[in-house]
Amino acid sequence: MDDADDAISELSAVPGRLTDELTVRHPVPADHARLQVALAGWWGGLGGQAGAPQRQLLVPRLFLQHFAGTSFLVERPDGTLHAFLIGFLSQTDPDTAYIHFAGVCPDGKRGGVGSALYRRFFALAREAGRTRVRCITSPDNRDSIAYHTRMGFRLEPGDRTGDDGVPVHADYDGPGLDRVSFVREL
Amino acid sequence: MDDADDAISELSAVPGRLTDELTVRHPVPADHARLQVALAGWWGGLGGQAGAPQRQLLVPRLFLQHFAGTSFLVERPDGTLHAFLIGFLSQTDPDTAYIHFAGVCPDGKRGGVGSALYRRFFALAREAGRTRVRCITSPDNRDSIAYHTRMGFRLEPGDRTGDDGVPVHADYDGPGLDRVSFVREL
Numbered sequence: 001m002d003d004a005d006d007a008i009s010e011l012s013a014v015p016g017r018l019t020d021e022l023t024v025r026h027p028v029p030a031d032h033a034r035l036q037v038a039l040a041g042w043w044g045g046l047g048g049q050a051g052a053p054q055r056q057l058l059v060p061r062l063f064l065q066h067f068a069g070t071s072f073l074v075e076r077p078d079g080t081l082h083a084f085l086i087g088f089l090s091q092t093d094p095d096t097a098y099i100h101f102a103g104v105c106p107d108g109k110r111g112g113v114g115s116a117l118y119r120r121f122f123a124l125a126r127e128a129g130r131t132r133v134r135c136i137t138s139p140d141n142r143d144s145i146a147y148h149t150r151m152g153f154r155l156e157p158g159d160r161t162g163d164d165g166v167p168v169h170a171d172y173d174g175p176g177l178d179r180v181s182f183v184r185e186l
Numbered sequence: 187m188d189d190a191d192d193a194i195s196e197l198s199a200v201p202g203r204l205t206d207e208l209t210v211r212h213p214v215p216a217d218h219a220r221l222q223v224a225l226a227g228w229w230g231g232l233g234g235q236a237g238a239p240q241r242q243l244l245v246p247r248l249f250l251q252h253f254a255g256t257s258f259l260v261e262r263p264d265g266t267l268h269a270f271l272i273g274f275l276s277q278t279d280p281d282t283a284y285i286h287f288a289g290v291c292p293d294g295k296r297g298g299v300g301s302a303l304y305r306r307f308f309a310l311a312r313e314a315g316r317t318r319v320r321c322i323t324s325p326d327n328r329d330s331i332a333y334h335t336r337m338g339f340r341l342e343p344g345d346r347t348g349d350d351g352v353p354v355h356a357d358y359d360g361p362g363l364d365r366v367s368f369v370r371e372l
Contacts (some may be wrong), residue, residue, distance in 0.1 A: 036360045056360045057243040066276035066284055090252040091274060098252055174222045174242045 008116045018074055018116060022082055027064045027073045034081050035059060035073075042103050046141060054177075059086060059101055070097070070124060072117050082108050085117040089128055097125035097186075099135040118151055126186050133186060136179040139168045145180060153182035194302045204260055204302060208268055213250045213259045220267050221245060221259075228289050232327060240363075245272060245287050256283070256310060258303050268294050271303040275314055283311035283372075285321040304337055312372050319372060322365040325354045331366060339368035 008019055015025035027035070039055040047054060063071065067088040074083040083104040090096040099121060104114045125133060135153070137144040139162045149155070158167030158180070172179035194205055201211035213221070225245060226238040233240060249257065253274040260269040269290040276282040285307060290300045311319055321339070323330040325348040335341075344353030344366070358365035 032359075033357065054243060057240060058246065060244060060359045062284060062286065066274070066278050066282070068278045070277065088252070088277060091256065092252050092254045096252070098248060100248065171219065173218075173246045 008112050014072060014120070018113065021077055022074050022113065024072050024074050024117075024120070026068045027071050027084070027086075028068065029061055029064045031073060031081075032059075032061045032064055035064070035084060038081055038084065038103060038105070039101075042105055044106065047138065055101075063088075063100065067100075070121065072120060074113055074117065081105065083113045083117060085114075085121055087121050087125075089125065089130060094129070095131045097121070097128070097130040097133050099133060114147070115151065122184075122186055131186050133184045134182065136172065136181050139163075139166060139178050139180050148182045148184075151184070153184040156181040156183055194298050200258060200306070204299065207263055208260050208299065210258050210260050210303070210306070212254045213257050213270070213272075214254065215247055215250045217259060217267075218245075218247045218250055221250070221270060224267055224270065224289060224291070225287075228291055230292065233324065241287075249274075249286065253286075256307065258306060260299055260303065267291065269299045269303060271300075271307055273307050273311075275311065275316060280315070281317045283307070283314070283316040283319050285319060300333070301337065308370075308372055317372050319370045320368065322358065322367050325349075325352060325364050325366050334368045334370075337370070339370040342367040342369055 015023065018024045036056050036059070039059060040052040043051060043055060045051065063086050067086065070087040070089060072085045073081060076082050085099060085102040087097060087099045090098055099118070102114060102117060104111070122133060135148065137148065142164065145164075145166055155167050158169045160168050160170055162168040162180070166180050169179050169181055171177060172181070201209065204210045222242050222245075225241040229237060229241060231237065249272050253272065256273040256275060258271045259267060262268050271285060271288040273283060273285045276284055285304070288300060288303060290297070308319060321334065323334065328350065331341075331350070331352055341353050344355045346354050346356055348354040348366070352366050355365050355367055357363060358367070
């Protein structure tokens with residue numbers, strides 16, 4: 001998907017090496033504080049003043065405790081956080097895997113790391129017998145909508161049409177928390 | 187645990203009848219809006235102005251989509267929500283089940299309904315081969331701490347001691363989001 005992808009290892013081994021510089025591993029609960037810093041800082045003010053605390057509350061420690069095997073952290077040589085993906089296997093729908101939250105640090109965007117994490121998650125979900133992946137994003141997050149479309153996700157029908165013609169689910173995650181819903185076959 | 191428990195069905199069949207008046211079933215995504223109303227209103231101002239939106243953000247729609255089989259709603263004869271429990275099986279620790287959020291409407295407290303939902307969750311977790319249940323609460327939620335202690339949970343060691351002598355994990359779920367951590371063998 002990205003020009004830099006050729007340099008990124010497609011090995012599904014985790015922990016392992018993603019590039020010459022970057023390593024990938026599953027998270028542990030002690031990673032929660034640095035993940036909270038990333039959630040506050042990496043989205044560049046998206047969602048206004050409420051955006052950062054909302055993103056932080058969406059990733060409570062439980063995801064690192066109980067869904068670590070389907071989640072990834074990417075670190076730089078100095079151990080700082082470069083990217084992450086938090087996902088799980090649906091316990092209600094045996095066909096579905098779900099990507100809850102993913103992000104790449106501002107300096108690392110367009111380097112193919114996010115796509116590499118998505119593809120690792122797809123491979124892992126397939127191994128677990130899943131046939132589709134779902135995720136959501138905010139209607140005002142145009143980068144995320146463009147990114148998921150490039151990654152092969154399709155937008156699910158909503159109950160209204162947003163500014164850019166995207167189908168929006170009003171109040172999807174609570175009052176005022178509209179969402180765009182994606183699905184991708186595996 | 188409560189005087190009213192005798193009247194409550196211990197059948198593990200869901201959907202089913204909990205008492206003459208109350209029915210229990212697994213949630214569906216369309217229940218999210220009423221659950222959000224409950225999360226805003228049932229805790230009586232706990233956590234100040236930030237409390238209600240924090241509780242609402244902690245239960246995004248994904249829990250009703252992907253962890254419905256380990257979650258329960260209790261409804262009154264007129265269909266209004268009386269109580270709920272949102273839980274899941276850990277995908278990292280095969281011994282652990284986790285209760286993420288549970289609540290009973292203010293009029294229904296001390297009626298044994300919360301305990302009945304906990305016991306149903308315990309039974310379901312045991313059937314799935316789990317040997318322990320974990321959950322957390324806020325250090326300022328004294329009712330919740332007393333309740334979990336009565337239900338056989340023990341408090342896990344923290345990194346400081348709170349006002350009532352309870353062990354507190356500082357910034358457990360993010361900056362300023364201290365938590366008390368419980369575990370109960372099954």
